[in-house]
Amino acid sequence: MRPYRAVVLLFQFYPLLLLLQSVSSFPHKIIPRLSPHNKQALILRNPDDVISTSAISSKDFKTFFYKQTLDHFNYAPQSYATFRQRYVVNSKYWGGPTSNSPIFAYLGAEEPLDDDVGFIGFLDDNAPHFKSLSVYIEHRYYGKSVPFGSMEAAMKNDTLRGYFSSTQALADYAEILLHVKHKFSAHYSPIIVIGGSYGGKLASWFRLKYPHIALGALASSAPVLYFDNITPQNGYYSIVTKDFKEASKNCYQTIKKSWAEIDKVASKPNGLSILSQRFKTCSRLNNSSELKDFLDTMYAVAAQYNHPPKYPVTMVCKGIDGAPVGTDIIGRIFAGVVSYRGKRTCYDTNAYNQPSETSVGWQWQTCSEIVMPIGRGENDTMFPAYPFDLNEFIKSCKDLYGVSPRPHWITTYYGGHDIKLVLNRFGSNIIFSNGLRDPYSSGGVLEDLSESIVAVTTPKGSHCLDILHSAKTDPDWLIMQRKKEVEIIDGWLKTYYADLQTLNK
Numbered sequence: 196m197r198p199y200r201a202v203v204l205l206f207q208f209y210p211l212l213l214l215l216q217s218v219s220s221f222p223h224k225i226i227p228r229l230s231p232h233n234k235q236a237l238i239l240r241n242p243d244d245v246i247s248t249s250a251i252s253s254k255d256f257k258t259f260f261y262k263q264t265l266d267h268f269n270y271a272p273q274s275y276a277t278f279r280q281r282y283v284v285n286s287k288y289w290g291g292p293t294s295n296s297p298i299f300a301y302l303g304a305e306e307p308l309d310d311d312v313g314f315i316g317f318l319d320d321n322a323p324h325f326k327s328l329s330v331y332i333e334h335r336y337y338g339k340s341v342p343f344g345s346m347e348a349a350m351k352n353d354t355l356r357g358y359f360s361s362t363q364a365l366a367d368y369a370e371i372l373l374h375v376k377h378k379f380s381a382h383y384s385p386i387i388v389i390g391g392s393y394g395g396k397l398a399s400w401f402r403l404k405y406p407h408i409a410l411g412a413l414a415s416s417a418p419v420l421y422f423d424n425i426t427p428q429n430g431y432y433s434i435v436t437k438d439f440k441e442a443s444k445n446c447y448q449t450i451k452k453s454w455a456e457i458d459k460v461a462s463k464p465n466g467l468s469i470l471s472q473r474f475k476t477c478s479r480l481n482n483s484s485e486l487k488d489f490l491d492t493m494y495a496v497a498a499q500y501n502h503p504p505k506y507p508v509t510m511v512c513k514g515i516d517g518a519p520v521g522t523d524i525i526g527r528i529f530a531g532v533v534s535y536r537g538k539r540t541c542y543d544t545n546a547y548n549q550p551s552e553t554s555v556g557w558q559w560q561t562c563s564e565i566v567m568p569i570g571r572g573e574n575d576t577m578f579p580a581y582p583f584d585l586n587e588f589i590k591s592c593k594d595l596y597g598v599s600p601r602p603h604w605i606t607t608y609y610g611g612h613d614i615k616l617v618l619n620r621f622g623s624n625i626i627f628s629n630g631l632r633d634p635y636s637s638g639g640v641l642e643d644l645s646e647s648i649v650a651v652t653t654p655k656g657s658h659c660l661d662i663l664h665s666a667k668t669d670p671d672w673l674i675m676q677r678k679k680e681v682e683i684i685d686g687w688l689k690t691y692y693a694d695l696q697t698l699n700k
Contacts (some may be wrong), residue, residue, distance in 0.1 A: 630656020
């Protein structure tokens with residue numbers, strides 16, 4: 196695999212091509228982004244159980260736009276500029292302002308809000324129980340919440356791009372949530388914030404930074420410790436490896452051996468043509484790295500979204516292990532591709548590199564403050580070595596954006612080091628939920644930090660599965676995980692209402 200493969204394939208806007216020319220060796224491995232859901236993974240669940248992405252247009256969901264401040268932390272003239280930020284409300288089950296029923300707020304992450312409203316089910320699935328108001332807020336610079344109209348304009352403007360940060364996003368959420376309480380006359384309605392993956396980080400950080408606004412937080416699959424070398428570099432890929440090894444040792448060994456075999460075939464005369472034919476690639480391979488990167492990401496996605504009932508890792512391994520006797524390593528790896536991605540006339544090795552507004556924004560976020568040192572060494576995973584080199588990363592980000600990443604800022608501003616010692620007494624009411632088959636759980640909080648900062652883990656769980664819509668096919672352990680989370684939140688609310696009653700006497 197070619198070290199420091201460019202992420203330039205992730206860009207889609209023509210005006211950015213001049214920027215892209217400067218990062219042909221960007222040292223940032225393409226790994227599954229911090230998204231709470233993956234459409235292909237959801238299709239592998241029972242299609243009848245998956246909510247349509249058109250849910251945002253349902254009559255139960257009302258879309259609003261808030262006049263948001265561009266810069267919450269500066270008083271220079273340009274800071275007073277505003278933009279329209281989208282949020283969506285479902286009040287179908289809400290008990291109303293006089294009931295003081297809670298507000299459940301989903302904090303959007305690095306993508307438009309449209310799909311989240313359809314896929315994130317924890318809010319509306321539990322709204323009848325809590326009689327809660329469901330609010331979904333879009334992250335600034337994504338979807339319909341991009342200042343001055345387009346990601347293209349934002350990413351070309353050095354000053355405008357500087358307002359694209361997690362701290363600004365949290366302040367956005369604070370303003371909108373206070374606005375919602377006023378709009379719905381819900382002054383005493385407690386707020387529970389919910390997020391998945393990067394959004395899970397935001398939810399936990401919001402509770403720590405804005406405890407006067409959010410009573411508690413459910414942070415699903417939030418790798419809040421994958422910063423500043425708190426978590427070993429190879430944590431992510433170690434769990435991917437573990438998932439495959441537990442599914443099938445033979446499958447794991449085949450994958451581990453395959454990288455050298457692919458290079459061996461590629462080095463032969465017409466070797467790339469042979470690989471293109473054997474993997475039925477939609478276009479001829481230019482080098483072996485294209486194929487290896489495709490396979491690398493496919494295995495990571497399968498592990499990250501290893502959802503029941505079909506479990507993608509098991510699907511890949513069934514293909515590899517089920518190949519006819521005598522099939523060589525290349526043939527078995529291709530059988531795994533077919534098993535997971537289905538029978539097709541050809542397979543696009545750029546399937547995981549399709550450009551989008553999200554990929555453009557997320558590259559900036561990871562090149563500025565969300566610096567997660569994910570890599571792997573020699574023989575510590577089933578993958579080839581691919582160490583994270585901070586110096587090279589900083590150089591390439593500086594070449595691209597003209598500014599250096601701040602790898603220590605997240606732990607400076609939000610914490611992370613000695614987290615149990617620090618938050619044991621100075622934090623409360625956060626649920627850190629993780630499925631231990633999720634590679635990002637390697638950077639998650641996996642043990643209770645205090646009586647009210649608790650870890651809820653499931654050995655067979657995957658990425659953000661607990662906050663997706665419930666399905667008929669859900670296993671008992673997933674049902675129990677969600678039940679436990681609801682019980683914890685019930686406890687927070689009970690204490691809040693008791694305090695409210697005491698103060699109002």
